[in-house]
Amino acid sequence: MGAPLSEQDRDDVIARLRRQLVDNGTAPEARRRGPAEGGDIPLHPLLRSLVPGGLLARGTIVTAPPRIGGAAAGDGAVTYATLALVAGATAGGAWAGVVGFPNFGIAAASGLGADLSKMLLLDDPGDRWLDAAAVLAGAVDLVLLHTPRRPSAAQLRRMSHRVRPGNRQRGCVLVVTGPWESPHLTLTTHNPRWEGLGDGNGNLTRRRVTISATGRATRGLQRDVDLWLPSADGTISEFRAEQEKKEEQEQQPSGEKPHLRIA
Numbered sequence: 001m002g003a004p005l006s007e008q009d010r011d012d013v014i015a016r017l018r019r020q021l022v023d024n025g026t027a028p029e030a031r032r033r034g035p036a037e038g039g040d041i042p043l044h045p046l047l048r049s050l051v052p053g054g055l056l057a058r059g060t061i062v063t064a065p066p067r068i069g070g071a072a073a074g075d076g077a078v079t080y081a082t083l084a085l086v087a088g089a090t091a092g093g094a095w096a097g098v099v100g101f102p103n104f105g106i107a108a109a110s111g112l113g114a115d116l117s118k119m120l121l122l123d124d125p126g127d128r129w130l131d132a133a134a135v136l137a138g139a140v141d142l143v144l145l146h147t148p149r150r151p152s153a154a155q156l157r158r159m160s161h162r163v164r165p166g167n168r169q170r171g172c173v174l175v176v177t178g179p180w181e182s183p184h185l186t187l188t189t190h191n192p193r194w195e196g197l198g199d200g201n202g203n204l205t206r207r208r209v210t211i212s213a214t215g216r217a218t219r220g221l222q223r224d225v226d227l228w229l230p231s232a233d234g235t236i237s238e239f240r241a242e243q244e245k246k247e248e249q250e251q252q253p254s255g256e257k258p259h260l261r262i263a
Contacts, residue, residue, distance in 0.1 A: 035094035035141045041173045044088030044113070046236055050213035050223045051185065058141075058171035059164040060217055063183040066146075077103045078177070080112070080229045081189055081211055082144065084236055085175055087114035089142045094118065097136030100129055100146035111234035130155050137162040137172050147178035156181055185217035206232045208239055 035041055040055035048054025056062070064082045078101050086096050091113045098104055102123040110116055120140065125132040133145045143163070151159070165171030176183070189209050196205030206228050213223045226239040 035089070035092065038170045041089050041094050041141050042092030044084050044091070044236060046227060046238055047084060047088060047211070047225065049225055050187070050211065051217050052219060056142075056173045056185070056217070058173060060173050060185060061160065061163065061180065061183045062173065062175045062185045062187060062217075063180050064175055064177050064187045065189050066177045077101075078105060078144075078146075079189070080108065080207070080236075081187060081209075082175065082177060083109045083112055083114070084229065085187075086119070086142065086144055087112035087236075089173070090115040090118040094141035095120070095139070096142045096144060097133075097140040098122070098144045099125055099133050099136065100148065101144070108230070108234070111230065112236050130159065133159060133174075134162045137174070138169055140172060141170075142173045142175065144175045145177070147176060147180075150179045183215060185213060185215045188212050188214075206230060 038058075040053075040057050041060075042048075043051065043054050043056065045054075062085070064085065065079055066077070083105060086098070087109055090096050095118045097120045099122050101121075104121060104123065106116065109119075120136065122132050122136075129145070129148060130151075133143055136143050137159070159174065162169075163172050163174045189211055192207055192209045194204045194207045196203050207230060208226070209229050210224055210226050211229075214221075226241075228237045228239055231237040
């Protein structure tokens, strides 16, 4: 065994190890830092229950649901759930880069609380999508990426390396709406239900949806949250079953019986 360290040498070693923990983001004070200081990336307040601590650690890869319906997922259409991720991050001080979404909803993102001054958009990178995402990963805190095709193993390794914190890079969170092998967090939406259409007329006003989170980032547990996304005013709000039932009863005229309308 070597000679025991002197008190001064021991303090120097502890200080050096402490600096390393801060640099790689594992020290408690590092996890409390904001995104501008290299801290973790915040979620929207109503999405924080999906992951322990309500934050996404740098290096996390998230797969989010693609949009289906009139705008094909292959066109880079973005969902409200994905917009909520970007809104929560930028509202919390993080910078976001958006790659491959020509139909990205600027107005919808703003309505959900996104800080548009902290967003960089590259709607159509073509075959250079990986290069664009890799460059942005070194400059922003969250990258939202639509992959036009299934990435190869080499592309997966390159992007995973670019988002991981290291000695020369702070790292970032990668949110992907296309196929991706072994993500840390998978978000899915269930039971979407729009409201607002009346008896053959009216406008869609709000959508109730359940968002589920699974994967290593949730510590092996499925976590769910019920939301109005969007709510009637275009924001995101919590779905409360008791409150909704009460409002529904108040809106129903007393003693009025439903009638059949033939059009």
